Amino acid sequence: MDIAPYEDETHYKENTMSKKALIVEDESNIVELIRLHLEKDGFEVYSADNGARGIAEAERVNPDIILLDIMLPVLDGWQVLREIRMTSKTPIIMLTAKGETPDKIHGLESGADDYITKPFDSRELVARVHAVLRRFEGGEERAKRLEFDKLVIDMDSFELMIDGKRVDAPPKEMELIYHLASSPNRVYTRNQLLDEVWGFDYFGDSRTVDVHIKRLREKLEGVSDKWSLKTVWGVGYKFETVE
Numbered sequence: 001m002d003i004a005p006y007e008d009e010t011h012y013k014e015n016t017m018s019k020k021a022l023i024v025e026d027e028s029n030i031v032e033l034i035r036l037h038l039e040k041d042g043f044e045v046y047s048a049d050n051g052a053r054g055i056a057e058a059e060r061v062n063p064d065i066i067l068l069d070i071m072l073p074v075l076d077g078w079q080v081l082r083e084i085r086m087t088s089k090t091p092i093i094m095l096t097a098k099g100e101t102p103d104k105i106h107g108l109e110s111g112a113d114d115y116i117t118k119p120f121d122s123r124e125l126v127a128r129v130h131a132v133l134r135r136f137e138g139g140e141e142r143a144k145r146l147e148f149d150k151l152v153i154d155m156d157s158f159e160l161m162i163d164g165k166r167v168d169a170p171p172k173e174m175e176l177i178y179h180l181a182s183s184p185n186r187v188y189t190r191n192q193l194l195d196e197v198w199g200f201d202y203f204g205d206s207r208t209v210d211v212h213i214k215r216l217r218e219k220l221e222g223v224s225d226k227w228s229l230k231t232v233w234g235v236g237y238k239f240e241t242v243e
């Protein structure tokens with residue numbers, strides 16, 4: 001297959017520190033928009049305008065992240081995704097148009113890491129790219145054990161210690177309290193928690209979050225006056241700490 005490297009490529013200094021992003025998208029204005037923002041953010045950007053080129057570029061470039069459109073000539077985004085996933089775990093963000101909803105992604109058990117709906121806000125796009133990369137690379141380095149007054153959340157052993165005693169908590173409750181307590185006093189909406197704890201392809205509604213919060217409360221209420229699991233009315237939840 002004839003794959004010409006992107007013209008701009010020669011303009012980049014050889015810099016082993018910069019991350020490589022591959023955009024697989026046939027609409028050139030979208031490619032250029034993403035390119036602009038990712039380059040400004042220090043990425044080395046490659047692109048391919050059909051599915052087959054996308055697969056070839058993914059092999060040639062070995063990108064750190066791939067932004068993959070669904071409606072593509074030659075091979076569509078789903079086929080490209082499946083093909084790449086056979087050999088690589090490279091994080092992939094799907095670019096979906098309105099109507100190509102995440103349920104479709106869910107139904108296909110796609111192996112994508114995130115999705116973003118077009119038209120998108122460029123800051124949101126860059127933020128998503130960073131979030132996916134952090135999740136992919138930082139998984140091992142993040143503090144896996146959080147300690148507060150009379151509370152230890154240990155994600156290595158999946159143990160919840162309350163006042164020195166081990167308390168049984170199912171994995172999703174562990175992940176939820178860990179997520180909230182990782183950023184004390186930050187308010188999360190139910191949808192954010194669904195997205196970040198259950199994953200974007202989770203097929204459920206926000207009551208799932210409420211149910212898990214309720215069960216956590218039953219374990220955590222009254223344990224300490226230094227922290228608490230708070231409802232922020234009309235918004236969501238936070239793990240509140242006091243001095």
Ligand code: CA
Pocket residue numbers: 025026027069070071072
């Ligand atoms: Ca397209």
